[in-house]
Structures are given as structure tokens and as C-alpha cells.
Amino acid sequence: MFNPPTELLPTATNQSGTRTAAVPSVGGRTGIARILLSRDTVMIYALVAFVIYAALFIPRFASPVSTGFLLLDVIPALLIALPMTLVIITGEIDLSVASIAGLTSALMGVLWGAGLDIGPVLIISLIAGVLAGAFNGLLVAVLGLPSLAVTIGTLALFRGLALVVIGDNAVANFPPALTSFFTSKIGGTGIPTVMIGVILVAIIFGVVLHLTPFGRGLFALGYSKEAAIFVGIKVVRAKFWLYVASGSVSALAGIYWTLRYSSARSDNASGLELTVIAAVLLGGVSIFGGKGAIPGAIAGVLLIGTINFTLRLGRISDVVLIIVTGTLLIASVVAPSIFEGVTKWLHARRHRRTLPQASASGATRATASGVQERK
Amino acid sequence: MTLDTSPPATSETTTRRANGFAAVLRLREIPVTLALIALVTLTYMANPLFLSQQGVKDLLLNATIVIILSVGQAMVIVTRNVDLSIGSILGIVAFSTGTLFVTFPGIPIVLVFLAGMALGALLGSINGCLVTVAKVPSLVITLGTLYIYRGLNNAWAGGTQYFAGDRPDSFGALSVDTIAGFPVITLIAIVVVIIVAIFMASTRPGRDLYAIGSDPEAAKLFGIPVTRRVLLAFLSNGVLAGLAGVLYASRFNSVGATTGTGLEFDIIAAAVVGGVAIFGGSGTVIGAAIGALLLTTITSALTAIRVDKFWQQAIVGLLILAAIVIDRIARIRTAKKLRLSEARDV
Amino acid sequence: ASGGDAGTGGGAEGDLSITFIPKQLNNPYTDVVLGGGEDGATAAGFAATEVVGPLEASASSQVSFINAETQAGTSVIVIAANDPDAVGPALEEARAAGAKIVAFDSDTNPKYRDVFISQVIAKDVALIQIELLAEQIGGSGEIAILSATANATNQNEWIKFIEEELASNPEYAEISLVAKVYGDDDDTKSFQEAQGLLQAYPSLKGIISPTTVGIAATARYLSTSNYKGTVALTGLGLPNEMRPFVKDGTVTAFALWDPAQLGYVAAFAGKALADGTITGTEGDTFDAGDLGEREVGADGIVIVGPPTTFNADNIDDYDF
Amino acid sequence: MSISPEPTVKRSMTPLLSLRGAAKAFGPVIALADGVVEILPGEIHALVGENGAGKSTLVKILAGLYSLDAGDFLVKGRPVTFRTVADSKAAGISVIYQEPTLFPDLTVAENIFIGRQPKNALGLINRSAMRNQARALFERLGVRIEPDRIAEGLSIADQQIIEIAKAISLDASVLIMDEPTAALSGVEVERLFQVARALKTSGAGLLFISHRFDEVFALCDRITVMRDGEYITTHQTTEVTTDQIVREMVGRDIGALFPKVIADVGKTVLKVSDLSRTGVFTNISFEVKAGEIVALAGLVGAGRTEVARAVFGIDPYDHGSVELHGARVKPSNPQAAIDAGMGFVPEDRRKQGLVMDLSVARNAALTLRNRLSRFGLINGTTERRAAEEWTTRLQVKTGSQEYKVSTLSGGNQQKVVLAKWLATEPSFLIVDEPTRGIDVGTKSEVHRLLSDLAGRGIAILMISSELPEVLGMADRVLVMHEGRITAQLARADATAESVMHAATAKLEHSL
Numbered sequence A: 001m002f003n004p005p006t007e008l009l010p011t012a013t014n015q016s017g018t019r020t021a022a023v024p025s026v027g028g029r030t031g032i033a034r035i036l037l038s039r040d041t042v043m044i045y046a047l048v049a050f051v052i053y054a055a056l057f058i059p060r061f062a063s064p065v066s067t068g069f070l071l072l073d074v075i076p077a078l079l080i081a082l083p084m085t086l087v088i089i090t091g092e093i094d095l096s097v098a099s100i101a102g103l104t105s106a107l108m109g110v111l112w113g114a115g116l117d118i119g120p121v122l123i124i125s126l127i128a129g130v131l132a133g134a135f136n137g138l139l140v141a142v143l144g145l146p147s148l149a150v151t152i153g154t155l156a157l158f159r160g161l162a163l164v165v166i167g168d169n170a171v172a173n174f175p176p177a178l179t180s181f182f183t184s185k186i187g188g189t190g191i192p193t194v195m196i197g198v199i200l201v202a203i204i205f206g207v208v209l210h211l212t213p214f215g216r217g218l219f220a221l222g223y224s225k226e227a228a229i230f231v232g233i234k235v236v237r238a239k240f241w242l243y244v245a246s247g248s249v250s251a252l253a254g255i256y257w258t259l260r261y262s263s264a265r266s267d268n269a270s271g272l273e274l275t276v277i278a279a280v281l282l283g284g285v286s287i288f289g290g291k292g293a294i295p296g297a298i299a300g301v302l303l304i305g306t307i308n309f310t311l312r313l314g315r316i317s318d319v320v321l322i323i324v325t326g327t328l329l330i331a332s333v334v335a336p337s338i339f340e341g342v343t344k345w346l347h348a349r350r351h352r353r354t355l356p357q358a359s360a361s362g363a364t365r366a367t368a369s370g371v372q373e374r375k
Numbered sequence B: 001m002t003l004d005t006s007p008p009a010t011s012e013t014t015t016r017r018a019n020g021f022a023a024v025l026r027l028r029e030i031p032v033t034l035a036l037i038a039l040v041t042l043t044y045m046a047n048p049l050f051l052s053q054q055g056v057k058d059l060l061l062n063a064t065i066v067i068i069l070s071v072g073q074a075m076v077i078v079t080r081n082v083d084l085s086i087g088s089i090l091g092i093v094a095f096s097t098g099t100l101f102v103t104f105p106g107i108p109i110v111l112v113f114l115a116g117m118a119l120g121a122l123l124g125s126i127n128g129c130l131v132t133v134a135k136v137p138s139l140v141i142t143l144g145t146l147y148i149y150r151g152l153n154n155a156w157a158g159g160t161q162y163f164a165g166d167r168p169d170s171f172g173a174l175s176v177d178t179i180a181g182f183p184v185i186t187l188i189a190i191v192v193v194i195i196v197a198i199f200m201a202s203t204r205p206g207r208d209l210y211a212i213g214s215d216p217e218a219a220k221l222f223g224i225p226v227t228r229r230v231l232l233a234f235l236s237n238g239v240l241a242g243l244a245g246v247l248y249a250s251r252f253n254s255v256g257a258t259t260g261t262g263l264e265f266d267i268i269a270a271a272v273v274g275g276v277a278i279f280g281g282s283g284t285v286i287g288a289a290i291g292a293l294l295l296t297t298i299t300s301a302l303t304a305i306r307v308d309k310f311w312q313q314a315i316v317g318l319l320i321l322a323a324i325v326i327d328r329i330a331r332i333r334t335a336k337k338l339r340l341s342e343a344r345d346v
Numbered sequence C: 001a002s003g004g005d006a007g008t009g010g011g012a013e014g015d016l017s018i019t020f021i022p023k024q025l026n027n028p029y030t031d032v033v034l035g036g037g038e039d040g041a042t043a044a045g046f047a048a049t050e051v052v053g054p055l056e057a058s059a060s061s062q063v064s065f066i067n068a069e070t071q072a073g074t075s076v077i078v079i080a081a082n083d084p085d086a087v088g089p090a091l092e093e094a095r096a097a098g099a100k101i102v103a104f105d106s107d108t109n110p111k112y113r114d115v116f117i118s119q120v121i122a123k124d125v126a127l128i129q130i131e132l133l134a135e136q137i138g139g140s141g142e143i144a145i146l147s148a149t150a151n152a153t154n155q156n157e158w159i160k161f162i163e164e165e166l167a168s169n170p171e172y173a174e175i176s177l178v179a180k181v182y183g184d185d186d187d188t189k190s191f192q193e194a195q196g197l198l199q200a201y202p203s204l205k206g207i208i209s210p211t212t213v214g215i216a217a218t219a220r221y222l223s224t225s226n227y228k229g230t231v232a233l234t235g236l237g238l239p240n241e242m243r244p245f246v247k248d249g250t251v252t253a254f255a256l257w258d259p260a261q262l263g264y265v266a267a268f269a270g271k272a273l274a275d276g277t278i279t280g281t282e283g284d285t286f287d288a289g290d291l292g293e294r295e296v297g298a299d300g301i302v303i304v305g306p307p308t309t310f311n312a313d314n315i316d317d318y319d320f
Numbered sequence D: 001m002s003i004s005p006e007p008t009v010k011r012s013m014t015p016l017l018s019l020r021g022a023a024k025a026f027g028p029v030i031a032l033a034d035g036v037v038e039i040l041p042g043e044i045h046a047l048v049g050e051n052g053a054g055k056s057t058l059v060k061i062l063a064g065l066y067s068l069d070a071g072d073f074l075v076k077g078r079p080v081t082f083r084t085v086a087d088s089k090a091a092g093i094s095v096i097y098q099e100p101t102l103f104p105d106l107t108v109a110e111n112i113f114i115g116r117q118p119k120n121a122l123g124l125i126n127r128s129a130m131r132n133q134a135r136a137l138f139e140r141l142g143v144r145i146e147p148d149r150i151a152e153g154l155s156i157a158d159q160q161i162i163e164i165a166k167a168i169s170l171d172a173s174v175l176i177m178d179e180p181t182a183a184l185s186g187v188e189v190e191r192l193f194q195v196a197r198a199l200k201t202s203g204a205g206l207l208f209i210s211h212r213f214d215e216v217f218a219l220c221d222r223i224t225v226m227r228d229g230e231y232i233t234t235h236q237t238t239e240v241t242t243d244q245i246v247r248e249m250v251g252r253d254i255g256a257l258f259p260k261v262i263a264d265v266g267k268t269v270l271k272v273s274d275l276s277r278t279g280v281f282t283n284i285s286f287e288v289k290a291g292e293i294v295a296l297a298g299l300v301g302a303g304r305t306e307v308a309r310a311v312f313g314i315d316p317y318d319h320g321s322v323e324l325h326g327a328r329v330k331p332s333n334p335q336a337a338i339d340a341g342m343g344f345v346p347e348d349r350r351k352q353g354l355v356m357d358l359s360v361a362r363n364a365a366l367t368l369r370n371r372l373s374r375f376g377l378i379n380g381t382t383e384r385r386a387a388e389e390w391t392t393r394l395q396v397k398t399g400s401q402e403y404k405v406s407t408l409s410g411g412n413q414q415k416v417v418l419a420k421w422l423a424t425e426p427s428f429l430i431v432d433e434p435t436r437g438i439d440v441g442t443k444s445e446v447h448r449l450l451s452d453l454a455g456r457g458i459a460i461l462m463i464s465s466e467l468p469e470v471l472g473m474a475d476r477v478l479v480m481h482e483g484r485i486t487a488q489l490a491r492a493d494a495t496a497e498s499v500m501h502a503a504t505a506k507l508e509h510s511l
Ligand SMILES: Nc1ncnc2c1ncn2[C@@H]1O[C@H](COP(=O)(O)OP(=O)(O)OP(=O)(O)O)[C@@H](O)[C@H]1O
Pocket: A361, A362, A363, D026, D029, D030, D031, D032, D049, D050, D051, D052, D053, D054, D055, D056, D057, D058, D098, D406, D407, D408, D409, D410, D411, D437, D438, D439
């Protein structure tokens, strides 16, 4: 089997691999152990564990119907999470995604209401998303303004434009053939037909991030912009295109939203940005940039989506969902740092005992694992 | 220190000339203030009622709660952190205020204020502890507590809402009565702004907050008690959010499970518009307060001059972007002047 | 508006379940409606009653709740739609799985439900509000409307009737509607919209707010401002919420139906649909417990009762 | 805290500070195994050792930043345990760290006094008093820096001076300086020495860390040598030679420094014509030929780095041109420069040279990411193999290619930077301060490497603030002053005097 780069997580390997004991990571682990224990792989375990739990213990969960409803619900977040992962890895953020989706939706409504064919309507809406993303890219990448502040501004601006475009109207009479396509399933599997497209987009983003020179550059960029410039990474261009990608995919999410609910309104998808960011961060992407993986982010979205769905099946209030989401999010970042603190402390204690014989500075004493060392 | 050698004579190569441009950098709130003045003047010319006694009172009332929240947020942002959970904190405190009045009729109002601020302090310091002790980014932590606090508020309040009628009239009167044209709660806000402004500008712990935001690593090396200070910022922000929650209950008709939802970005935007750098280290609470005043005033102004309500949000978005761009231009120009003056100087 | 064939769905005998999906949980008006609904469901003989719903009233947020109910095999879904169309496909799936759909409070597109339980005749509600306001402002002057969300089906219908009435009724010739604003059923927002209205329209004489959140917020603003007593306010409000403002003279009179009855009738309509007693066609009648017999009107609409006018004299007789 | 003004017989005094058997480990890495240091009142004590010997770690222990894993720590004869930096400050210890620790958004004055700003009667900060005290300090140091200016944009030298002002304003009895001179030019170093000597006279004890032996010998009374985290020995400066110290530091004999081999000079590789950037540098023209090492000398702030950045395309330039092998290189485009065959080892390896959180392999392969991809996709194994080739050839000391570079010592980090550029097989290489903060052992390795590269026909532009390095390594020396080239000297003509003259522009018309 080939030895994949550290960020790349072929899901099959993870699930079949045996889990080794947790090992502190000061120098860094190598090879398989590294992949099996990385932050985003843990997320995938959590997702699988939860799905198994739900399938066994939640009545009615284990059915194709669940798959269908669940996936239909998470698709917008899933789509947006993909470019968001890349954006956050470069150390930036995009809070305007949901507003772009809303703007797209509003535009679709107005254009369709004005009698355009559905083809041009979709194309123009998608272009609007591209332009919105380019506008963010211009401000953040080209002018170098802080993305958190900029996208709070465009969050208001794009949602405002959605209101300007469609006002308080709602357009609902989209072609039934199209709207029913957006809720249709592939045969008896329960998997929505549109998932094919979503998976395609996911593969594109996964490959770009993990298997291309461009993706390598994004990680370096997230850690240190200056160092990235010195090795010829085109920082401005890379960030600009990421925002364009983010805008485009948000537009896709807006189109999906409009056609799935067959309702074009200015407030569609509002508040989705926080859900997406929470899911992506839960999936192991570091808010400081430089760390993260597409499979992890997808697992984050699916985990929150699945919990949400099971709670609804059990008719448990959304109150619980938001508390669970918040707690998971905090636990996911606090747990590793507590874990690290404890292992560091253990190490330190061990070393204090063995120190008299110690020499050779800078040399690493234990090659891979503190666990082995204990023998 | 008893250093007794006389200093070596000043040499040409190391002479650094004083430059006055630095001062400009520290006046980041000037553009907002000008914008605010322009906005008020123009709107007044279009609709004189805008500055009628009632109009001014409304403007101040609208801004009061946002001002208090942005001042608190500014303290946190200055330390290179952020608190997204303030809307949820405000909600919980507002609801608990209603609960207090209903559960203990006749409870002294001062006690209610103290209780609200204490609750805010508790919630704020939970944020602070998680951020500092676990050493994890505040954006993630407070996004988490945004959900958790909101969930708790929902669980606690359920469908219960407390209305104006549930609270003593004297409490409601705080947001009605005026002293010299200023509503009482606005005066409270002004006092808060002044206290926090003095704290931030002229006390050692206040300046420490700037140092921490400016370079957290250096702050640690230097021996600034980073953990304690950041905790202090989150705690103060909690206290202010708590105060805002109590005032919210005084001012608005009902408080319940959803009170304060979705405030976070507006508040951060107000601070940013007011010249607080989103990555910490610079900006003032006065600036943040003016930013808040500007953002709330613009909504009223647009209504007063009958701008289509559908345009209002877009205009607010543009304003936020304009503020960021102007701030950047000012910075670049100053940096350029610095560079040129030094180049001539070296 | 056909209720589908009389195929009675599954599980008609015995274990019937009913689920209410309001626009939004944790809203006082909704709580009163749901209280009536739960009473009705018990009285009608449902084995299980559930209330689920989103915490925020956005168009699409109800869909996943409908989906979950579909999967749970709920016999009757009672829904107050946030958007008449957004819930459509989900409701169709639920029907395909055998559920009966009762819309109440706010209608869906008629093709997606079996019956709609309406508070009152929409036109009656519109007329009583304009009548109350005309009386309070002395029959002439500028007025404005402060509504809920811009998409709210029921509010928009009432507003339409109000506009038609103003245009057609010579009694109201001197009244001009100058603005419609939306507080999105959010207290803060409604409060500020009220402020804005008075500033933008200095000669405003009266405001109609056909939503409980809007009227309360507006009343609170008026009662604390200089406009108290000079600008009239009416609309639809909850007596408990409006009591202080009626007592202090900010508001003379406002209207509402009994929200609990709405839920109560919806539960019985659901039972009748599930039992196959009615199909939702015009002329069907069903027993609505304590409220007697109800008839399905045109478009599958069931009317609950006439609106009540509340004023200082009678407000203390009501507790909701 | 003030020291007794009359220094008595030193030997009999209790040491101001004494540390024995100090140990500190970071996870599996033992940074310090047996650290020993003793500072007497009125002495300047040098601490020398190779990169990674544990000097900075020891300093951070003295500063209260790290806690001791083992060892005895006495301050003025009393055992202490520092939990925070504040504890150490309270004990009268003041530290200038290896990395400047200024707050860019605060004013210069505030940077000096942060945490102990003068207060007025109301207990609030008294800004004018603070400003005046800062002015007084600068006066004492003989520099003029505006106290109200924010620290952002200050030159490294100015930053270092503010650090020094900060440290002496603390009235500390012990002043610790971790490579304070690394960024300073001759004049500034001399001024720093005057201050240090004044402090010594007043009875304070100083700990001075430097890789520059001339400074150590010029300034210090005693020298403590460390190697591999362990104490080796302490000498009286007067009783020891550089050679002996170097031997003790590396534990072996090392070859001569500056192993310059004159290579055959080939065709012109780089041609820079009339390059200007307003306010930064003006009319820069020079050539570098294959096999040649051209040094760019000058005082700190002369604009050398700026020229190099513009040549490489990091910064824009206003006019002029850069040609490589006769073809113009696109301006403002580092990737184009790399593709054309340029490499750039930047002066700040932590921020510019390396991505500290990435692994050694990833860092070394970063420049190759485009070349290694097939059909636009990168294979991790090829990447690691490519990285390994050069890190092995340069003998980078690391437990694994997967370790983060941040865990390596400074010298090894620099080797990783070199590895990543050599992997691109450049025909022209810029090295900016290639041995800044690098110990003698590694330093001579780097020098040999540069010589070797030139021997293979690579054209090298070397920026260095160390005169011996310039004179020892360069075939030709360009000297810059205030953004202009003021002299161009052949190897034979380049003497310390001629270079310094041009650098300070005492020769008004040397071209
Ligand atoms: N925080 C840390 N985590 C892990 N290892 C560390 C850390 N700090 C230092 N080290 C390691 O400890 C050893 C000693 O480092 P130190 O910085 O003390 O060396 P130094 O003598 O100051 O070197 P230089 O001359 O390059 O500054 C090095 O091998 C370094 O890699």
C-alpha cells in the first residue's frame, strides 16, 4: 500500500486500520499511526460510532428514508463546508456564505418571476455567486483587509442586496420537474440524486487541497504568509480564487436551497454560516489556519447533521441540539489541549526521574511513542 | 540605577528624527466621528423631526444597549480575542431579570442590576476560563458558548415571556425618563463608557490588554499576566453584557427565549467601524461606542428620510466595508510617510 | 383542494397520533394555540400528542420536522406554515406516507393540505381593525401598518382586504394608508420600526398592527413617548400582553379571536380526517367537542369564530 | 532595586545569581541537562556554545519563563523558585531575549514601561512623565527615538535598542542579554558595550550571549562554555584563547573558518541594472557571474535586504531591470524568479525561511511542489524522498523527517532552508545573513557549503553584516549606504577599512 501524505485520509484505510494507543506528539508520529490518530480521523471515528449507535438504538433510524432526509438536510452545509475548509486553512474566514446563498436565491426568484428560462436563470445566479465571491476576494486578498471584518460587512451587504432584489416577495412556481429532481432519490437507496453532484464537488476540493501543489501551498500559507511568499506561492491569487470558489459553491447551495424547498426568498439559508463554521471546526480544521482536511470537515458536517436528525426522530427539542453542538465544539478543541497538557506533564515527570543519566541535547530519546518508553 | 558614565555623544548614524505621524494612527476614531456628524446633519436637513426632542431620545435609546455591548466587545477584541456569545448572555440575563421581578415582587432595582451583572460575569468568565486555561481560540469557544447559552436560555424560558406589565413601573421608567434630555439608561451607558475608557487608556491592566493583543508571545515573555488579563477582559465583557441584558428588560416589551439572538456580528461590526482593529492591539472604547452610535443611527436615519427599507441592510453592509477600507487607507498612508521620513533620515 | 381519496390512511383505529408544528416554539401566542390543541387532541381521543418545531420562524426550517414526522408515521400533522410553498414537497411526502394534513393559523398552499383551520373569516379580521382605527382617529388622516414578516400569509391577506376596503368604502375616503413596515415578529425590530414610522411620518394619526408582537411593541413605544394619546393604535393582540397599555390609555381597543379554540378545532378536524369522517371537501361537517359542529367551507377552510374586541371594560374578563 | 555602589573585592562576594545542575526537557527533547552559571556583582559573564547548546533555554529559566525540571537556583545566596516572569523581575533579573519582544501597536515609551508606567496622583498613568523618562533613557544611550512613535516599522537595530532601554530602566541587579548584537552594526555594538561597562561599574552583573568571539573577548570578564545542554567549564577571559574555547564548544577541532576556494568565474548569470525603489534604494546596478560569491555589505538599514527582495520579486521596484542569463525576470513574481533559477535564503528563517509548524520534509519540498507533481497531482512518497535527499546531504540533525522544524536548533533550521533551495538546483542563490545566530561549527559548514556551491558554478549573492565573513568569503564586495552602492571592491582590495569607509560613506565619491 502506498504511504499517503499526512493530511490525506483515504477513508477505507482509516476504518480498517487498527487503532493504536494514543501517543503524545511532541516530535511527531510517523506513517500510519499519524493518520490513524490525527484530529480529523478521530472525527470520522466519532461519526461512524454515532451512526452505529443511532442505527442500533434509535427506532426508525436505520432506513433508506433516514439517509434521504438526512442528506437532503445537510447538503447546503456540506457544500459550503468544502470551500470553507480551504479558506480557514489559509487562515482566513468567510462569514458571508449564507448571505451569498440568500442573494442567489432571491435572484433566481426574480429572474424566474420575470419570465426567463430556467437555464439562464441558473447561469446568472451562479455568476452572481462568483461575483460576490470575487468581491470578497478583492477586499481580502487583493486589498489585504482582515477577512473576519470584511465578511461581517458582506454578510450584511449581500443579505441586504437579496432584500433589494426580491423584497418581501416569495417565488414558488419553479418547474415541478426540476424541484422534484432536487428531492428525488437514486433508486431505493434513499440517497438523493443531487448527492452525485455534491460528491463530485467534494472530490474536486479534496484533490485540490490534498494532492496538488496548490493545496500544499495553502497549508504553508496558513502557517506563515511570508514563508509562503518566499517559495513563490502566489498568496493574493490563491486567496482570491478561494473566495471565488466559496462564492460559487455558496451560490450552488443557494440554488439547491431554492429548488429543494421550491421557495425563493431573501431570508433563505440565513444563519447557515455559523452552522458551517461550527461543523468545519468540529471536523478538525484549525481556526488559526494551516491544519485541516476535507474528510474531517465532511465528517463534522455529517456528525452534526446526524445528531440533529436523530434528535428530531426522537422529537427532542432543538434546544438540546444547540447545547450538544456547542458542547461538542468546545470539547473538540479543549480535549486535545488537556490531553496534551497531561502527556507533557507525564513526560516531564518521567524525565525528571531519568535525568541524571541524560545527555545529548536536541537528540530525541524515544523514537515514536511514550507508551513504549514506559516499559 | 546608579549609572554614572556620561552618554556617548549623539552620532549621525543613529539619530532618529521624531515624527508626528504616529499620532494619526492613534486617532482611528476620527473617520467614524466625521461620518456620524455628516449623517446626522444630512438627515436633519432632510427631516428636521430627526433631531426633535423625541427624535434625539429615540436615537440615544436605540444606541444605548449596543454601545454597552460594543464597549465590552472592544475590550475583548483589543486582546486579540472575540466573544460571539454576548447575544446569548444578554438573552439569559434579560430573562432572569424578568424572572427576578416576578419571583420576588418588590425586589430593589439595584439588586436586580447587581444580579444581572453577576450572572453576566459568571457567563463571561466561563468563556474566559475556557479560552485561557485550555488555550484554545476564542472564536471557537465562544461560538460554542453562543449555542450553549442560547440553548440554556431556551430550556429555561420555554414559551414563557415576561412583559412590561410584569415589571415595576419604576424599572421601566429608567428607559423613559430623561435627565437633561438624556434617557436614564443612556446616562448609565455614558458612565460605563467613561469608566471603561479610563481603564483602558490610563491604567496598567488596561494597557496590558493592548500589549497582549499587540503581540501575545511577547506579552508572555515580558511577564504580563496574560491569563489573568484576558480573563479580566472576558469577565468585564460579561458584566457589560449582563448590564445590557438588564437594560434590555427595562427598555423592551418582552423578554424570552430568543431575546438577543443574532446580535454578535452587529456588535463586532460596531467595534470595527469604530476603529478597533479586529486582530487586537489598537482601537479605543470611545471609538467602539461611536461606531455603535453610527450603526444604530444609520437605521433610524434611513427610516427618517424614507429610504426603502429593503435598502437599509445593504447600506449598513457598505458602511462597514467603507469603515474597514478607510481605516486601511489611513494606515497605509501613515506607514508610507513613516517609511519616507525614515529613509531620508537613516 | 381535494383531500385525496377516502383511503383513510393507515391505523385509523386505536393508536392515532397527532403532531403540531407551529411556526416557532417558545412564542406566547403559539403557546396558547398549542394549549388548546393539546386539550383538543386529548378530547378527540388521540393516543399520542406531540409538539415539535423550529426555534426560529424561517421558511424552510419546518421541513425537517415534517420529514421526521413522516418517518415516525404520524397520523395527523397540524402545521402553521412559515411559508406556503416551502413546506409543500415535504407535506406531499407525508401525505404519500398516509398522514393527514391540517393547516392552522397560517395556511399552506391549498394543494398541500386537507383542511385549513382559520381563526376567522379573513375579511372580518381586516374590517374590524380598520373600523376600530377609523373610529379612534375620527375618520380621517394618515395611517400606517406595522406587520409581522413580509411573507406572512395571513397578515398579507388581511392587509390586502384593508387596502381594498380603504379604496372602496366611501366612509374611509379621508383615510390614507401611507406606509407598511415589518417588524418580523421581533420585539426589538418592531419597536424600532414603530419609532421610524412616527419620525418619517410626522402627521401620522394611527397605526394598525395585525400581529401580537407588533402591537405590543408599538404600544410600549407609544406609551413611553410623546406620541402617547395623540397617535392611535389598534390591531390584533393578546389581552394579557396588552392589559397595561389599555389601562394607561395608550390603546383604546384591539381585537383577537380565542387562540386556544384554533388549536382545539384543528385537533378535532385532524381526528375526523384520520377517521375518514371527512375528506376536506366543501360541506363536510365534523364534531368539534365543546365547540359543537363545524363545517368545511370553500377551499377546505374551517372558520373557528368571530373576533372579539377588547377594551378597558372587558379586558379583565380574559386570561390568555 | 539598586546595587551597593562601591564594588568591593569580587571573589569574596556572594554571586548575584547561581544556577547548578539545571535540567529542562521538552517532551522527548532534552534542551538542558546540566546547566551551570554563576554571575558575580560587577562582572560581565559570557555564555557560549553551539546552536542548540541550551543557552536560550537557560536564559528562559533564569527569566522565570520555564520551570526547572531539576537543579538548584540561588539568587543572592537564597534558593528561589520562579513561577512567572514577574517573580524573576521582582528578584532583580532583567532579560533581553534572542527574539525582540516589542508590542508593535504601542508607543515606544509604553513599550519600555509597560506594566510599570509612572502614575499620577489619581493612580492613572502619567503619560508625560513616561515620555520624559523614555527620553532620558535614550539620551543616556545616545540615541534619538521619538517616544510617542508606535513601535511598528522600527528597524531591528532600533528595536534592539528599545529592548536595551527597557532592560536598563528596570534598575536590575542582573542583566541578561541573549545575542543582543546579532542585529547591530559596529557603532551600535560599541554603544551597547559602553552601557554594559557602565552597568558593571555600578555593581550589576551581566550575562552576555554571543556567537561573535571578538565581542566576547572584548567585553567579558569570564566565559562559561556549554555543549549539548551541559556545562563544560568557566574561564577567566584573560587566561584563554579563542581556539581553546571553540574546541571546548564543539568537543573537537574544526577546520578553519571561511574555507574560501577561488572558483573559476564563468559567464554573467545575474545582471541588475539601474534598479530603484523610491525611498528605499536608488540606481542599483551590479552583476554576479557563475562561480562567484558577491558580498553585499553595509550597515544595518542600508537597504541590502530590500535590494535582494526586489531582485527576487518579493517587493516591486519602480524602474530598472533584473536579468538572469540575459533574459529579463518578471518583476514582483517570486515564482518566476524560482522558475528562472533563483533561490533566496532569507535573513529571518523563523518567519520567512521556514513554515515552523510543518515537518522537515514538507519544508524541504515546498520549493519543489510544482516540479514534483505529475498530471498536476503530488505523491507524498516522492515528496519525502526528494526532501530527504538534500536534508541528508546537508546532514540536518533531526530524529525524523516528520518532525516539525520548530523542534530543530537554529543551525539545523538554517540547513533546512538551504536544503530546500539547493533542491531546486538554482543557478543563482541569494543568501541573506546566512550565518546569523549560528554557532562556529555550523558556521564553517555553511561557509564550506557556499564555497562548494560556487565551485559548482552557482552564482551567489551574499548579504552579511559580519565583516570577517564578507572579507573571508567574497570574490567581490559591493558596499551599500543609504540605499546606494557606494563601493565595489575586488577581493584583493577589500579590507575592513575600505568596506567600513564605504559603508559609512565617509568616502563621498568612491565609485
Ligand atoms: N520549546 C521547545 N520545544 C522543544 N524543543 C526545544 C524548545 N526550546 C528549545 N528546544 C531545543 O532545545 C535545545 C536547546 O535550545 P536553545 O534555544 O536553548 O539553544 P541555544 O543554545 O540558545 O542555540 P542558539 O545559539 O541557536 O540560539 C535545541 O535542541 C532546541 O531544539
